Amino acid sequence: xxxxxxxxxxxxxxxxxxxxxxxxxxxxxxxxxxxxxxxxxxxxxxxxxxxxxxxxxxxxxxxxxxxxxxxxxxxxxxxxxxxxxxxxxxxxxxxxxxxxxxxxxxxxxxxxxxxxxxxxxxxxxxxxxxxxxxxxxxxxxxxxxxxxxxxxxxxxxxxxxxxxxxxxxxxxxxxxxxxxxxxxxxxxxxxxxxxxxxxxxxxxxxxxxxxxxxxxxxxxxxxxxxxxxxxxxxxxxxxxxxxxxxxxxxxxxxxxxxxxxxxxxxxxxxxxxxxxxxxxxxxxxxxxxxxxxxxxxxxxxxxxxxxxxxxxxxxxxxxxxxxxxxxxxxxxxxxxxxxxxxxxxxxxxxxxxxxxxx
Amino acid sequence: xxxxxxxxxxxxxxxxxxxxxxxxxxxxxxxxxxxxxxxxxxxxxxxxxxxxxxxxxxxxxxxxxxxxxxxxxxxxxxxxxxxxxxxxxxxxxxxxxxxxxxxxxxxxxxxxxxxxxxxxxxxxxxxxxxxxxxxxxxxxxxxxxxxxxxxxxxxxxxxxxxxxxxxxxxxxxxxxxxxxxxxxxxxxxxxxxxxxxxxxxxxxxxxxxxxxxxxxxxxxxxxxxxxxxxxxxxxxxxxxxxxxxxxxxxxxxxxxxxxxxxxxxxxxxxxxxxxxxxxxxxxxxxxxxxxxxxxxxxxxxxxxxxxxxxxxxxxxxxxxxxxxxxxxxxxxxxxxxxxxxxxxxxxxxxxxxxxxxxxxxxxx
Numbered sequence: 001x002x003x004x005x006x007x008x009x010x011x012x013x014x015x016x017x018x019x020x021x022x023x024x025x026x027x028x029x030x031x032x033x034x035x036x037x038x039x040x041x042x043x044x045x046x047x048x049x050x051x052x053x054x055x056x057x058x059x060x061x062x063x064x065x066x067x068x069x070x071x072x073x074x075x076x077x078x079x080x081x082x083x084x085x086x087x088x089x090x091x092x093x094x095x096x097x098x099x100x101x102x103x104x105x106x107x108x109x110x111x112x113x114x115x116x117x118x119x120x121x122x123x124x125x126x127x128x129x130x131x132x133x134x135x136x137x138x139x140x141x142x143x144x145x146x147x148x149x150x151x152x153x154x155x156x157x158x159x160x161x162x163x164x165x166x167x168x169x170x171x172x173x174x175x176x177x178x179x180x181x182x183x184x185x186x187x188x189x190x191x192x193x194x195x196x197x198x199x200x201x202x203x204x205x206x207x208x209x210x211x212x213x214x215x216x217x218x219x220x221x222x223x224x225x226x227x228x229x230x231x232x233x234x235x236x237x238x239x240x241x242x243x244x245x246x247x248x249x250x251x252x253x254x255x256x257x258x259x260x261x262x263x264x265x266x267x268x269x270x271x272x273x274x275x276x277x278x279x280x281x282x283x284x285x286x287x288x289x290x291x292x293x294x295x296x297x298x299x300x301x302x303x304x305x306x307x308x309x310x311x312x313x314x315x316x317x318x319x320x321x322x323x324x325x326x327x328x329x330x331x332x333x334x335x336x337x338x339x340x341x342x343x344x345x346x347x348x349x350x351x352x353x354x355x356x357x358x
Numbered sequence: 359x360x361x362x363x364x365x366x367x368x369x370x371x372x373x374x375x376x377x378x379x380x381x382x383x384x385x386x387x388x389x390x391x392x393x394x395x396x397x398x399x400x401x402x403x404x405x406x407x408x409x410x411x412x413x414x415x416x417x418x419x420x421x422x423x424x425x426x427x428x429x430x431x432x433x434x435x436x437x438x439x440x441x442x443x444x445x446x447x448x449x450x451x452x453x454x455x456x457x458x459x460x461x462x463x464x465x466x467x468x469x470x471x472x473x474x475x476x477x478x479x480x481x482x483x484x485x486x487x488x489x490x491x492x493x494x495x496x497x498x499x500x501x502x503x504x505x506x507x508x509x510x511x512x513x514x515x516x517x518x519x520x521x522x523x524x525x526x527x528x529x530x531x532x533x534x535x536x537x538x539x540x541x542x543x544x545x546x547x548x549x550x551x552x553x554x555x556x557x558x559x560x561x562x563x564x565x566x567x568x569x570x571x572x573x574x575x576x577x578x579x580x581x582x583x584x585x586x587x588x589x590x591x592x593x594x595x596x597x598x599x600x601x602x603x604x605x606x607x608x609x610x611x612x613x614x615x616x617x618x619x620x621x622x623x624x625x626x627x628x629x630x631x632x633x634x635x636x637x638x639x640x641x642x643x644x645x646x647x648x649x650x651x652x653x654x655x656x657x658x659x660x661x662x663x664x665x666x667x668x669x670x671x672x673x674x675x676x677x678x679x680x681x682x683x684x685x686x687x688x689x690x691x692x693x694x695x696x697x698x699x700x701x702x703x704x705x706x707x708x709x710x711x712x713x714x715x716x717x718x719x720x721x722x
Contacts, residue, residue: 139597142714165572169387169533199586206579206598209536210627213572216565226621245716252625321709336709340690344721347618349685352713 009118010161013097014127015215017208018201020051020182021168023127024095028057030125031093035061044092044117044124045079045099045110051181061093069102076102081113084122091123098132098150111152115159127166128152130208134289135248138241138353143203144195154251155290163215165208170201214252227315229257232305233286233293235271235279238320241353243286246318249349258312259286261295262304302338309346317343321352384494386485387533388468390575391500392567398498398537399424399466403432405496406464410436419463419488419495420450420470420481436464445473452477452484455493462494469503469521482523499523501571514566525574534578536571573627600628603683604660605674605708608637608644610689612651615720619687620658628684632660633677635670671707678715686715691722 012030016023024047035041043063064087067080078101084092094117099110107113114124131140134151141147157163168176174196176182183191195201231246233239243259250257261283264270271279286293298304309317319336340348387405391398399422406416418438439455441448449472455463465488470481478484485495502511505522512518528534580599602619606612616632623630632655634648655662667673678686690705709717 136597142597164538165536167535167538169535171533199583202579202583202586203598206576206583209572209576209579210599213569213576213627216569216572220562220565249622253622254625321712337706340719340721348719350709350712350717350719352709352715352717 007121009121009123011114011118011123011159012125012162012164013157013160014125014166015163015208015212016127016129016166017131017204018129018173018195020173020176021166023129023166025051025054025057026164026166027093027095027125027127028054028061031061031091032057034091039091040089041091041093042084042087042089044081044084044094045096046093047095053181064092069104071102071104078102078105079110079113081106081116084117085120088120089122091125092117094124094126097126097128098152100150109152111156115156128157130211131204133157133211135244135251136207136211138244139207140204143207144200146195153289154247157215158218158251160215163212165212167205167209170198170205173201174198218251218254226253227255228313229253229255229316229318230305230309230312230314231257231259231286231291231318232301232320233259233261233279233282234320235275235282236320237278237282238351238353239282240285242318242320242351243282243289243291245351247289247291249316249318255315257291258314259283259291259293260305260308261293262298262301262308263295264299265297302335302342306339306342306346309343314346316347316349318349318351321350382492384489384492385532386489386494386530387496387535388528388531388578389496389498389535389537390528390571391498391537392571393564394500396537398500400428400432401535401537402464402466402496402498403429403436406436406462407432409462415461417455417458417460417463419455419465420448421464421466439463444476447471447473449473449476450481450484452487455488456491459491460493462496463488465495465497468497468499469519469523471521480521480523482527486527499528501567501574504528504574507570507574510570511567514563525577528574529578529581531578532582534575536575538568576627597684598682600626600685601631601681601683602628602685602687603631603633603674603678603681604655605686605688606632606634606648606651606655607689608640608647609691609722610651611720611722612689613654615687615689616651616654616658616660618720619660622685630658630660631663631677631681631683632658633663633665633674635673636664636666671704671711674708675711678712683715685718686712687718687720689720689722 014023014027031041031043041061043058043061045066046058046063064080064083066077067083069076069078079094094110094114097111097114101108101110101113107116114126117124130136131144131146131148132151133154135154137148137151173182174192177188177191177196180188182188229246229250231239231243233243246259247257261279283293283295294308296304296308305317308314317339319339322336336348336350389398389401403418406418410416416436418433418436420441421433421438439451439458442451443449448470450465465481465485468482468485472478472481472484478487485497488495501507502515502517502519503522504511504525506525508519508522576599583598600623602623604612604615604619619630622628632652634652640648652662652664663677665673665677674686677683686708688705688708690703705719
């Protein structure tokens, strides 16, 4: 029945900036409201560590049972996307959008489960915090010192019909934390030492407000697309931050974003297995973020890069910052210079990985 | 080398004075709406009620003449200081409130003008007086009454308003909350009617207003962040907002850089800075070109900074760190450079020093 439903479900994201701002609460309130209006609503996944107020809202809502997954001898429970599709409600409520499923689940990520559910014509309400947005990963690391592992690609959130911000001022949130509404016991003190510093919360809240504004704006009739962004990818880990940054700028400029690998020989056979693995990883990452990836053969990276850019109507080239040590890759230092010299009709941007903290 | 995060005695003194001043004045909390009927007044009154239940002394200094059972219920729970009626205009009774000295005063409708001869021309000035007297204020305002946004909002709403509050007053708020309308997630719509709804003029206008409100709140929050940075001795957090710094040099194609920076800044709703690090040996032509470029920068709405420093790169980077710059734009003249003899030019050094900041190169 996978393609029997021509109309996709609509996705609504409740976006917050920290645990305890009330995302799940607001989502469940909306679910109850829909149910009162005779909409067929089920809860597909509900975070069991929720606060008492929130748990109370679950009363009277139908849940689709979770599905048991065996992994390394242990038993885990995950959302049953197939069960939800079989139940076929009008609306499914799915908490914790960025969650990673246990290996052995049909899909690796909960957001993939949600896309699967939407493809079956079921509307979905879901929750996430802004720091789980892929393109913000480096900035969030810089603000919080925390490298968020579970991320959602920006294009997934872009597909949502609506993004609403669940807002609470940091002071009110800290009050709730102190009153034991968010966490209990030691977790409170621990949280305050890490994530729940007021300055960190204020910074994250600002990011969430701006992100929501961007989500609102990008759902308006589009202004003209302007130029194209090209990201130069190598096997170096710095390519990851470069991809995030190039894609984010491209999204804001409403430009297309391309990624390019230039190898001196066919089949990238010159690379050691380890390097090849990293290169593939970086290319896959680019594809996951919906960059159009290209691989070309050429001995002179700068010349081929710029020629490719010109052929493809690129207006901005993104390069990683040269390594501090000239020994690591002697030609990278000159790559920036040579590209800048050749691409005089384009903007060349050098991105330094944002890893200054910790 | 000076520690970037260590404060000088003067800075420390200023910080202590600022903290004392802060402790003396009341806190300001603003509920910001972007359409009428979204429930700003309800949110304000509800917070007043909760504070009273926690034992705080809360009074209602001003309420607008609207009524609903929900509001009436809340209104009964909070003592009211009646408005004065001067020349048929409702005026907040500042004197009575000051005498009463509550902990918190609720002020509905911040954007009211008082009649001539009142102690203040505007209600927001009344609020300033309450804050100065150590009374905390919780207030409501609609987006269209923010002076700096008035034109933009009027072009969206097609309606004129005649009173306003300067955005600087909102920037000093300790807390700002956007009161978001409950959006209409109707599941009954088909794909066709949804497409039709997307084109719906009213929905589009509401979205534009919603975006403006969110961005205004983000700006206010950014001000709060500035307050934390020195106090917590924290390294400034980059990237809450895009901030672009254009470096002027006598030969750089300043016009192109400033134009591009403006476009990118607008897309990100960011801030634009233009810096010139002084060189003593400017020719008369160079000086004239610089003046032209500076005036271009000001026309583009950039914050212009003229600095002197032995080491231009160090000066630029230091300024960039202070301002939490995310992108530096700089001109280069690499066309004359000979491959293989790349010397450590200014640009090269800047790229190496700009850890965590993008550097965008523009050919001369």
